[in-house]
Amino acid sequence: MRVCRLAVTALFMLELVVSAQEPAVTPPRxxxxxxxxxxxxxxxxxxxxTPGAVVSDGALWFATPAGVSRVDATTHALTAGxxxxxxxxxxPLTGLGAVWVPRCGAGVxxxxxxxxxxxxxxxxxxxxxxxxxxxxxGSLWVASAASGVVSRVDPDTREPVAEVYVAPAxxxxxxADATVxxxxxxxxxxxxxxxxxxxxxxxxxxxxxxxxxxxxxxxVWVVNRGDHSVSRIDPAxxxxxxxxxxxxxxGAGDIAVGAGAVWLSATGTPLVRIDPVSNxxxxxxxxxxxxxxxxxxxSVWVAAGPASILRLDPALLAALRP
Numbered sequence: 001m002r003v004c005r006l007a008v009t010a011l012f013m014l015e016l017v018v019s020a021q022e023p024a025v026t027p028p029r030x031x032x033x034x035x036x037x038x039x040x041x042x043x044x045x046x047x048x049x050t051p052g053a054v055v056s057d058g059a060l061w062f063a064t065p066a067g068v069s070r071v072d073a074t075t076h077a078l079t080a081g082x083x084x085x086x087x088x089x090x091x092p093l094t095g096l097g098a099v100w101v102p103r104c105g106a107g108v109x110x111x112x113x114x115x116x117x118x119x120x121x122x123x124x125x126x127x128x129x130x131x132x133x134x135x136x137x138g139s140l141w142v143a144s145a146a147s148g149v150v151s152r153v154d155p156d157t158r159e160p161v162a163e164v165y166v167a168p169a170x171x172x173x174x175x176a177d178a179t180v181x182x183x184x185x186x187x188x189x190x191x192x193x194x195x196x197x198x199x200x201x202x203x204x205x206x207x208x209x210x211x212x213x214x215x216x217x218x219x220v221w222v223v224n225r226g227d228h229s230v231s232r233i234d235p236a237x238x239x240x241x242x243x244x245x246x247x248x249x250x251g252a253g254d255i256a257v258g259a260g261a262v263w264l265s266a267t268g269t270p271l272v273r274i275d276p277v278s279n280x281x282x283x284x285x286x287x288x289x290x291x292x293x294x295x296x297x298x299s300v301w302v303a304a305g306p307a308s309i310l311r312l313d314p315a316l317l318a319a320l321r322p
Contacts, residue, residue, distance in 0.1 A: 028280040032322050036270050036287035036310075039320065042299060043076045043311040049303040051212070051254040052091020052132055053294035054099060057114050060296050061099050063088040068101050068112055071309070073297040082119050084110045090126045091172075091212070091254075095135030096155045102126045102133060109133060109142060111158070122158045124151055128171040128185075130211060136175035137195050143170035143182060150182055152198060162198045166191040174213040174220065179235065181220050183210035190222055190231075192238060202238040206231035209251070216257030217276040223264065225251035230262070232279060242279035246272050258295030259314035263302075265293035271302050273317060283317060 047069060053062040059070040059079075067084040071077070081099075086106025093100040099112045100122075108121040126133075127143040134141045139161070140153040146169055152162040167184035170191075174181040180193040183206075190210060192202040208226025215221070219241075220233040228251040232242040246264055253266025262274035270290035273283040289304035300317065304310045 028278075031272070031281040031284040032320070033284045033286060034320055034322055036285040036289070036302075036304065039285065039310070039312050039317055041310040041312055044304075045071050045076055045078055045309040045311070046307055047071065047078050047309055048307055049292040049294070049301065049309045050088060050091075051130075051292045052093075053292065053296070053301065054092050054094040055294075055296045056094040056099050060294060060301060061092060061094065062292070062294075063092050063101050068092070068099060068110075076311070082112060082117050084112075084119065085121075086110075089129040091132040093133050093135055093140075096138070096140065098155070100133055100135070100140060102131075104129050109140070111155070120158060122153055124153065124160070128169070128211075131171040132173055132212065134173040134175035134180060136180065137178060139195070141173050141175060141180050141195075143173050146170075148184065148186075150180065150193065164193050164198050164200065166193070166200065167203065171211050172213040174215050176215040176220075177235070181213055181215070181233075183213050183222055185209045185211070185225075188224075188226075190220070190233060192235075204233060204238055204240065206233070206240060207243060211251065212253075212255045214255045214257045214262070217260070217262065219276065221255060221257060221262050223251055223253065223255050227251070230255070230264070230274065232276075244274055244279055244281060246274070246281050247284060253290065254292045256293045256295045256300075259298065259300060261314065261318065263293045263295060263300055265290045265302055267291045270304060271300070271317070283320065285317075 068081040086103030089104035090102030101110045107125040144151040148168040150164040151160040168186035182191045207224025207229045211225045212223045222231040230244045264272040271285040292303040294301045300312045
């Protein structure tokens with residue numbers, strides 16, 4: 001009996017020693033919080049930036065209530081593009097020789113030719129008015145039905161040539177390396193689709209109500225609207241390797257990847273910077289505006305009010321401290 005008590009005591013002491021040697025788990029350091037006014041803008045454009053701005057022909061293009069507009073990357077001149085039917089929704093896309101602009105109400109994705117500005121349409125609704133479309137291997141990819149359908153569209157005939165069935169309530173579609181990535185609010189998943197075979201490769205659990213998606217810095221980044229986080233998916237393993245808290249309200253915002261960071265923007269919080277090396281939010285900028293962000297021409301472009309776009313230096317943003 002005495003031997004048994006000694007053994008239990010020794011085991012207890014060993015556990016104490018081991019636990020004392022293990023480092024304490026500490027939460028990530030909170031991001032530096034600064035007013036956006038601290039960031040000196042390289043240019044200010046008098047326009048309202050909308051989510052999903054895209055680059056085409058030396059300019060930044062974005063949807064407007066009337067149609068589409070462009071900001072010249074060199075002169076910062078604002079030019080209104082062609083008028084489009086329906087209300088602005090979703091996020092635009094550049095590729096396949098055109099700028100593609102979803103228009104809810106009309107139930108179409110408008111195609112604006114990059115050279116002639118001629119407009120044609122693809123008669124497909126968007127399953128989620130906050131969603132996005134993608135282009136890859138000669139096709140347009142659209143989450144076209146809330147039941148869980150992604151349509152593959154021939155850009156020449158503007159007709160669907162295949163349907164891929166994913167989880168219900170699909171929202172945003174991203175494309176990279178012959179792979180289509182689709183977020184679905186039902187089930188809180190991202191579906192990976194092989195673009196060559198139109199088949200589902202993997203279904204990956206993420207945060208609550210995944211919405212917008214961006215690809216870059218070696219990962220797939222998903223904004224989770226339900227729990228205000230960003231899921232980082234490793235495309236090599238199809239696993240979520242980090243879940244990054246970004247603060248209340250950010251889940252309803254926009255996301256962009258580039259210039260060595262991941263950037264988010266939501267109303268009331270115009271900019272949040274995530275470091276892809278440490279997987280933590282390093283900067284949280286406060287002030288007016290928010291809701292749209294883009295990385296283009298070596299700069300971060302952010303909505304700074306109802307009629308103001310700021311062009312910012314990403315290196316300067318990363319270096320700012322309270």
